[in-house]
Amino acid sequence: MRFGVIAFAATMLVGSGLSGTGALAQDQQTLADIRQELTVLNVEIQRLKREFSTTGAPQTQASGSTVLERVDAIEAELQRLTRLTEQLNQRVDGIVKDGTNRIGDLQFRLCELESGCDIATLPDSPTLGGDVTTPLVAAPAPEPATPEAGGTELAVGEQADFDAATKALEAEDYARAAELYTAFDTSYPGSPLAAQAHLNRGRALDGLGDTREAARAYLASFTNDSAGGTAPEALYQLGAALGRLGQNSQACVTLGEVGTRFPGADAVSAAQSEMTALGCN
Structure with missing residues (x-):
């Protein structure tokens, strides 16, 4: 929802101009009274707009002594922000409903005060901020999408680009594969194939001997998907890469998390072997 819509909707809830005059009988109000109410609401709009401006730098911090602790901190913060967003969405929905009803009441009273206005012909009050569920102009029909095996539809060309990168990886053309997976991530942000693409890009970078960038790709x-099918392998590969970079302490913690988070996964035995090789306690 656009900023202006939220600000105006919040104004309709907080503004006290209408509630303060609700006790007056309709026949005691003049057109000037109603216009005065609208003026008061306009002042409230300007005041509340300032509340939607930031007051300083964000306070979010992804603290932690290990990579996994920082990932967990990020996940916790995302969950907190998601809850706040849902609460705000519910509040705004209530504000829109209340504000729309108030606008309809104003239209009714203005019609009563104006000569020649037929109340029966008044149109329905438009939804405050516009109806976001129905576009004003019909959108063109989307191009056919290629369905993924799991049922999620992919963008046109998305599967083909992923397959081309995978083919390069299987052919051990690591430089080409890394380039194609990087382009895939740029072209299809939020793709359902993103976690697998990052994992494969890490393998390609490992093939090039770029362990540091490979570790970042595994992370x-x-x-991207800390509970999906690629998560155990990505976590194992991250721990192994940290070990190759000499970060043995973090490597041991990361590898130990594979069995803790994903007992029974194929990557658990590989993680345990890597921990033995690193001399983890």
């Missing part, structure tokens, strides 16, 4: 894969 991106795990962060």
Whole structure:
């Protein structure tokens, strides 16, 4: 919902101009009284707009001594922000309904005060802020999308681009594969194939000997989907990469989390072997 819509909707809830005059009989109000109410509401709009302006730098911090602790902190913060967003959405829905009813009441009273106005011909009050569920202009029909095996529809060309990168990886053309997976991430943000693409990009970077960037790719894969089918392998590969970078302490913690988070996964045995090789306690 656009900023202006939210600000105006919030104004209709907080503004006290209408509630203060609700006790007056309709026949005691003049057109000037109603216009005065609208003026008061306009002042409230300007005041509340300032409340939607930021007051400083964000306070969110992804603290933690290990990579996994920082990932967990990020996940917790995302959950908190999601809850706040849902609460705001419910509040705004209530504000829109209340504000729309108030506007309809104003239209009714204005019609009563104006000569030549037929109340029976008054149109329905438009939804405050516009009806976001129905577009004003019919959108063109979307191009056919390729359905993924899991049922999620992919963008046109998305599966083909992913397959091309995978083919390069299988052919051990690591430079080409890394380039194609990077382009895939840029072209299809939020793709259902993103976690697998990051994981494969890490493998390609490992093939090029770029362990540091590979570790970042594995972390991106795990962060993108920390509970999906690629998560155990991504977490194992991240721990192994940290070990190759000499970060043995973080590597041991990360590898230990594979069995804790995903007992029974194929990557658990590989993680345990890697922990033995690193001398983890």
